[in-house]
Amino acid sequence: MHAAVVTVFLATYLLVATRRLTWLPVGRVAGALLGAAVMVAIGGLTPAQSFAAIDHDTILLLFGMMLLIVYLERGGLFARVVAGALTLARTPGQLLVLVSLLSGILSAFLVNDAVCLLLTPIVVALGVRAGLPLAPYLLAICTSANIGSAATLVGNPQNMIIGNLSGLGFGEFMALAGPPALVGLAINTGLLWLYYRRRLPAGSLPAAPDRVLAIDPLVLPVLALVTIGFLAGLHLGYTALAGALVFVVRDRRAPEAALAKVDWGLLVFFCGLFIVVQALANTGLPARVWAGAAPSQLGSPGELAAFTGLLALGSNVVSNVPMVLLAGPEIAAYADPRMAWVLLALVTTVAGNFTLLGSVANLIVAEQAAPQHELGFFEYLRFGVVSTLLVLPAVVAVLWCELRWLSG
Template structure:
């Protein structure tokens, strides 16, 4: 009897233990609820991160687009740096992710081209070139043409912002010495620097970024965009000559005795030889950044100049600006917002390559003037691979974001450099520039896209 009782109790105990080990309805409910809470927390966390990243991105872009807030009166590099710090400090991205976000190829390439430009400046090349242009010019119209060609060609070989920084004081001196009106020539300097810079991957910062992400060979890019730049420079000359025809006809170049620093032929020869070697490396497909930096380092060794003097001429503010901007844009990209924006815009661009080219061009012109061209390229670059012909679209993006800089005074850094440099001699109003900038932008962009489509 006892044995049977014990056996029965053992069976009951076994059944109860098995039942206890099975998840009850309450346990199942709590488990499901816990899973829902975790998923909800993750969703909220992602949503919060996306919101924070978007707010940081918006504030940064408002500040760098020239719309300074009273409570945050920051310039562009400081605004971009603040945005980068906020992206990390708010947890949108880790410090390690922020370091990886910086496109060092673009930074190094920009630094190298600035160093080479600095050595040309120390060789007094820009003073010599400005004087030669004035000497060959028999009329104000001819001077306008030569200035457009000089600015455009130099900007294709070096960085357009650097060319404007180096040439503007010299052009002002040459024009004032010749007793000529400043406005036509300064607008020509800025607009042709923007137009000419589209020709190569080293002409401007946005082209450098496009070259890095698209992997288009230097020679292939130049083959497609050099004709676009030449057509653009021709249109620029026609518009400015027509717009200033009355002023230019009345003007007479007055040649007065003057002295300029003698060209340092030895340093100039060194820079030219190294520069040709750098471009040969570009053409054969070597890494753009390190080829240019190797050339700059070689000039440093051969020139035997105090490097402190050279490094003072580097625009460190611009390098900080771009490095920080890479972090800000990458923080936004991690949220997937650029992809969401593209999904809504995709029907607008169309499906045929011709339609996509025109629509992307005009959208880029508008976007570059709202957000500035480099930030716009960093965002729009995520969309290009989804178009019918990605390589063509990279070229359209380069063309449109570059030519967009001519629309208004604040359209590009090159414009602002010229306008700020001439402020003590001439106040250039918004409409003074825009009445030429708008037709120049519209016609050069239209002609450029047509050329790309015709010869693709």
């Protein structure tokens, strides 16, 4: 039975990671669903166990954030923020820095995948109009979105899962993960500028339009109240959903148009992935691998490095969300679970910058920009490897120093 479960997991991973296999081109969502159904069919989980395997809090939070973002985008928030930032950029180099910072900061609070989806077309259109090479700006969007999203429990799906598994509050997590993520964002932005400053054209950018973009008067108050709710320790999923429902009630009409923009495929994908990973965990194989490979504690720099290396490797082998699900049950054994949980979030997120296939955010940017620029695997790799190798040790070191300062 265990061999069959492992085989199904590997087959599901192939369907998910390679996006579309020529012999079974069903895509990521159907691949996860197929893997979940086969796991139940072969007895890896009972139907009741498969329902229990789905992390409903994470699904609700992801849905609530996606619906809220739809209304914030319709209310002009993203267009206004981007327009305001672009008025500050006078040169292509300044624009690169601003795009990187904007992507990272927005992703901390509005889910990195959604930020990439909304920001990429705007930046691509500006780059085409100004005659700029698109690759540096595309790399700025996706790599900075990944790093910035590590700062909070709502920045990306794996952090949402960690929030539910760890019991850490939104404010407590942000206080620990925020400074390392900010340092990582600064390093990534500086590296982008060093890499590409000589490849960008000289001169000024075209003037931004003088027209002031209107913003829905409810957008900022609702966003502020939702953030206050997160910091106050309210249920993250229902707090995000409540923010979206303010707009639904205000509009006084059925929200079908907004619901149509929610990425239902992503929600279904995660449901299937939860089931597939739980079936693998039930075999006991991940626990045995963890026991043999992971350090028993995190009390020294060597143990910290080994823990970081294991998570980074696992995130690039099985992807970051499955890595979080498989490592989660083992974290409670550490003397300082807070450090282990925050490390799990930081490392699995930053490791997604290693290759183009390392995170969904990377693929979203590549797909959105494809008509104007094909962001190639090796074009991405030349920057992604160096960024990850510099940012990852830095964020881990900042967290280590931060926790030692708090405990001493």
